[in-house]
Amino acid sequence: MDNVVPAGSTATSSTSTSTLGHLALGLTLLAFGVGHTGVIDNVTAADASAVATWVGGVALFIAGLLEFRAGSAGTGTAFAGLGAFWFTWGTGVGTEVSAEAAGLFLLLWALLALTLTVASAGSGLFVQGVYGLLTVTLLLLGIASFAENGGLAKAGGWVGAVAGLAAWYGATAALAKWPAFPRRAAGRGVTATG
Structure with a gap:
């Protein structure tokens, strides 16, 4: 019996x-963001470390490798890098x-998020918006880490939570076949693409 699985990049x-x-x-960003906001008593960003390691790290990295295998270099780079x-x-x-050191770590990874934002220009508003919000986060x-400013860290947490919700909604909409945006009435000579 042949154990080789065909690439099948459909x-x-x-x-x-x-x-x-x-x-x-989305789930990782949401947990990370909410942890930084302090909106839930006794929940900090550090409490999101298990989600970040296994869901955001391992699962996202594997998804990136699968995207590379399917021929999607952009999404593969995004997922593997973010993983x-x-x-x-x-x-x-x-x-x-x-x-x-923590501030430098975050700023260096913000460069990756910025690269993903620019590179995703043709991928749709949700994808580019999520990467843009991640960059801002x-x-x-x-x-905030450099300035030791808790208010700025909370603001970053809120932006991260919104980015997480956007990524979650976009993926849920794709699975449920919901429209990503409400359809607009098309004017003369304009097509509505949704």
């Missing part, structure tokens, strides 16, 4: 992997580092 398998990746990213970020962050929680948290 649009359906890539779409499924992409949806799974966006769900993983590496979440795994590194999740396993590093509790490690004693200076505020400056990491910038705010990085600057």
